[in-house]
Amino acid sequence: MSNNHVTIFDTTLRDGEQSPGASMTADDKVRIAKILEEMRVDVIEAGFPAASPGDFAAVEAVAGEVKSSIICGLARAIRADIDQAGAALKHAVRGRIHTFIATSPLHMRYKLQMEPYKVYEIAIESVKRARNLIDDVEWSAEDATRSDPDFLCQCVEGAIAAGARTINIPDTVGYTIPEEHNALIKMLFNRVPNIDKAVISVHCHNDLGLAVANSLSAVQAGARQVECTINGLGERAGNAALEEIVMALATRRDRMPFTTGVNSEMIARASQTVSAITGFAVQPNKAIVGANAFAHESGIHQDGMLKHRGTYEIMSPASVGVKTSNLVLGKHSGRAAFKSKLAEMGYALGENAVEDAFTRFKALADRKREIHDGDIASLIDDSAGEGRIKLSALEITCGTRITQPVAEVELEIEGVKRTARAIGDGPVDAAFNAIKDLTTRTQHLRSYQVQAVTGGTDAQARAAVRLEENGRSVTGHGTDVDTLVASAKAYVDALNRLTLRRRAARAAAAE
Ligand code: KIV
Ligand code: ZN
Numbered sequence: 001m002s003n004n005h006v007t008i009f010d011t012t013l014r015d016g017e018q019s020p021g022a023s024m025t026a027d028d029k030v031r032i033a034k035i036l037e038e039m040r041v042d043v044i045e046a047g048f049p050a051a052s053p054g055d056f057a058a059v060e061a062v063a064g065e066v067k068s069s070i071i072c073g074l075a076r077a078i079r080a081d082i083d084q085a086g087a088a089l090k091h092a093v094r095g096r097i098h099t100f101i102a103t104s105p106l107h108m109r110y111k112l113q114m115e116p117y118k119v120y121e122i123a124i125e126s127v128k129r130a131r132n133l134i135d136d137v138e139w140s141a142e143d144a145t146r147s148d149p150d151f152l153c154q155c156v157e158g159a160i161a162a163g164a165r166t167i168n169i170p171d172t173v174g175y176t177i178p179e180e181h182n183a184l185i186k187m188l189f190n191r192v193p194n195i196d197k198a199v200i201s202v203h204c205h206n207d208l209g210l211a212v213a214n215s216l217s218a219v220q221a222g223a224r225q226v227e228c229t230i231n232g233l234g235e236r237a238g239n240a241a242l243e244e245i246v247m248a249l250a251t252r253r254d255r256m257p258f259t260t261g262v263n264s265e266m267i268a269r270a271s272q273t274v275s276a277i278t279g280f281a282v283q284p285n286k287a288i289v290g291a292n293a294f295a296h297e298s299g300i301h302q303d304g305m306l307k308h309r310g311t312y313e314i315m316s317p318a319s320v321g322v323k324t325s326n327l328v329l330g331k332h333s334g335r336a337a338f339k340s341k342l343a344e345m346g347y348a349l350g351e352n353a354v355e356d357a358f359t360r361f362k363a364l365a366d367r368k369r370e371i372h373d374g375d376i377a378s379l380i381d382d383s384a385g386e387g388r389i390k391l392s393a394l395e396i397t398c399g400t401r402i403t404q405p406v407a408e409v410e411l412e413i414e415g416v417k418r419t420a421r422a423i424g425d426g427p428v429d430a431a432f433n434a435i436k437d438l439t440t441r442t443q444h445l446r447s448y449q450v451q452a453v454t455g456g457t458d459a460q461a462r463a464a465v466r467l468e469e470n471g472r473s474v475t476g477h478g479t480d481v482d483t484l485v486a487s488a489k490a491y492v493d494a495l496n497r498l499t500l501r502r503r504a505a506r507a508a509a510a511e
Contacts, residue, residue, distance in 0.1 A: 006249065006258045007225040009043040009201065010036050010242055012274060013062070014074055016233035017047065021447060021466040021475050022278040025500065026058040032230075033062045035273055037069045038346075039266040041242075045072040045098065045227075049088035050081040054504045056088050063092035070094040070136065077101040077126035086133035097130040098168070100140035103147040103155055116151055123155055124162045131163035138166035140203065145169070145176040145184065153191045160192070166199045166225060171214055174207025174237060178217035185221035201225035204240045206232060211240035216248060219258055230274040231282055231289060243267045243288040243320065251315050268321035269346050272374075276381035279464025279475040279490075281451045288320055321346070328372055331365040345373060347380055364460075367481050374454040378462055378479040387496025389413050389439065394488050398427040409434035409488065431488045439495055443467040448490075450483055463490035472501050 013029050016022060024032070029046060036044050046062035047055040063071045071092045073085035077099055089095030101123050102112060108119050123139065130137040139159040141152055156167050169188070171181065185202070189195055202218040202225070204211040215226045232241035246262045253259075271289035275282050284291045294317040296305050304311035317323070329341060338358050342349060349357065360379045365371055390412040398405035407430035410419045420437040424430030432445065447466040452459040461483040466475045474497035478489025 003224075004258045005224065006219055006260050007042045007199065007201075008242065008246065008260050008262050009045065009072070009225050009227045010041045010229065011045040011203070011227050011239060012036075012229040012231075012233055012242075013058070014045040014047050014072075015203075015227075015235055015239050016229040016274070016278075018235040019233050019238065019278070019280065021473050022233060022280060023472075023474055024058070024277060025497070026054070026061045028277045029058045030061050030065050032270075032274060032277065033066050033069075033071075035266065035270050036230075037066045038263075039270060040261045040263050041069055042261060043070040043072050043096065043225075045074060047088075048074040050075060050078075050084040052504075053507070054501070056084060057504075059085075059088040060091070063089050063095060067093050070096050072096040072098050072138070075099045075126075075130070077122045079129060082126060082129050082133065086130070089134065094136070095134055096136040096138055096166075097134050098138040098140065099126045099130050100142050100168075100170075101126065102142035102172075103152055104143035105148065106146065107143045120151075120155055120158060124158045127159050127162035127164045135165075137164050138168055138201070139164035140168035140170055142170055143172040145171040145181065146173070149184075149187060149191075153188065156188060157192045157194055160194045160198045164198060166201050167195075168201040168203050168225070168227065169218070169223070170203035170227075171205055171211075172203075174205035174211060176204075176214055177208075177210060178213045181214040182217040182221040185218045185223050189222050199224050201227060203227035205234065206237040206239065209237075211238070212244045212248065215240045215245055216256065219249075220256065230270050231280065231286070233274065233278065233280060241287070243271060247288050247315060247320065250319070264319055265321045266346060269377075272377050273381055276378065276462070276477065279449065279466065279477055281449055281464070294322055323373060328370045329361070329365070329376070330370055331362075333361075333365070333371075341373075341376060342380075345376060349380070364481070368458055368460065370458075372454040375460055378453050378460060387493070388499055389492050389495055391485075391488050391492045392417060393419075394431060394485055396427045396431060396484055398430070405430040407431040407434045409438065411435065411438050411492070413438070427484055428487045431484060432491050435488065435491050435495070443469040443495070443498060446473060448487070450487065453479065461486040463487040465490040465494045467491075467494040467498055469498055469502075472498065472505070474498050474501060 033044050046059040049056040049059045059073045073088050075081035075085040085097045127139050200223045202215050202223045204214040226245050228240040228242040228245050230242050232238040246260050249258050296302050301312050357379050392412045393410035395408045404423045405427040406423050408421045418438050420434045422433035424433045446468045450461050450463045453462050460479050460481050462479045463486040476490045476494025478486045480486040
């Protein structure tokens with residue numbers, strides 16, 4: 001590999017999943033991981049196997065399905081964590097254990113309550129234990145950017161000597177600034193004697209909106225792995241966005257002569273799938289993947305674009321997989337046109353999945369005249385409708401002449417149809433209240449969002465509902481031409497996901 005190659009380490013399935021409400025099932029993770037693999041992401045951090053049996057199963061499932069990317073499992077510097085990570089990666093073609101411990105005075109003193117010498121000892125021991133299980137070990141100095149430089153150098157040197165092939169320098173709290181981060185990486189190259197035996201990685205959080213800038217400045221100082229997430233998902237304000245790192249390196253090769261192996265044309269699809277699965281909408285003006293990223297509104301800009309696209313576009317929409325010619329399907333489109341659309345959008349589905357999607361497409365085409373790419377993506381990505389509870393009917397009375405909206409909901413619960421009527425502060429509230437009357441009331445609504453899948457007043461609505469129960473949080477999704485139906489479907493989907501989580505927790509407790 002050339003010395004200018006930057007390894008792209010995607011942590012959407014681990015740090016991204018740590019965004020409140022972004023929890024994913026093993027199936028969700030496998031779907032995203034397959035896209036990342038096809039996109040040629042070098043390393044996929046699939047989860048934290050010791051965190052829960054569900055996370056263990058998800059890492060194991062991803063490791064079993066993905067063949068070309070390295071699959072990584074996170075582990076604290078604790079024996080049981082490292083062993084669990086090793087076990088979850090047993091069937092990986094190429095597996096990596098990523099173990100970490102905090103090295104900053106604040107974390108060592110208050111969180112770990114350990115003296116630095118002890119932290120050093122544990123760090124070395126954890127790397128050695130991981131190396132006994134697998135060849136590819138990454139070690140992270142959590143809160144590295146607020147660590148004492150001498151202690152950080154000592155730990156990095158020790159971790160490399162103990163067998164770590166990758167050393168990650170996280171800006172855990174998104175505190176650093178580009179110039180400082182560049183100097184920190186250079187300092188490590190100047191002072192750690194065995195630094196050439198490892199790849200230096202960075203993992204920047206976005207608390208000050210500097211995650212991408214900090215990552216790129218570290219690359220300029222010699223880092224050759226960047227940890228990032230699709231859509232910038234991640235703990236608190238998120239991580240550096242993969243799409244921004246990849247496209248900044250591709251677009252400004254004149255100033256940053258580095259390459260990645262990522263097929264950037266799959267970025268839009270990865271972004272849409274992650275957004276659909278997590279229920280985290282992408283802000284319209286988000287760099288690279290926002291709906292407006294390639295929209296030119298003002299007359300002056302449009303005039304410039306017609307004369308030469310380079311006037312206002314520094315990269316082409318096609319280079320990130322955004323189609324400008326959005327071939328529209330409709331009620332008369334047949335199976336062949338539908339299949340060719342799926343292929344054009346990059347979906348490789350089996351025959352049964354195509355048939356299911358085609359049936360849903362026909363049902364949608366009966367209700368919506370033009371079916372756009374976004375509608376097709378939601379047909380494929382929306383898993384709502386599966387599970388023990390199904391929404392079979394919804395009727396809502398609301399409007400300016402009605403004092404309080406009333407919703408009548410019919411649910412099919414394990415094959416039995418039941419109906420309830422409820423009032424609410426608004427039509428969505430009334431529908432949710434009726435669903436609650438038919439199910440349990442132990443869950444709490446933590447967030448509710450709706451977005452239009454495409455433009456126009458006939459656009460489908462995609463709703464996301466986050467529910468929490470006993471500290472477990474799930475996000476359900478629903479899509480429909482009717483916003484209220486989409487919302488009710490999302491609530492039901494969240495209930496189904498809670499049931500799965502409850503069952504998984506019970507099964508784990510019984511083991
Ligand atoms: O932000 C962080 O420090 C992390 C580590 C576990 C790498 O996510
Ligand atoms: Zn992190």
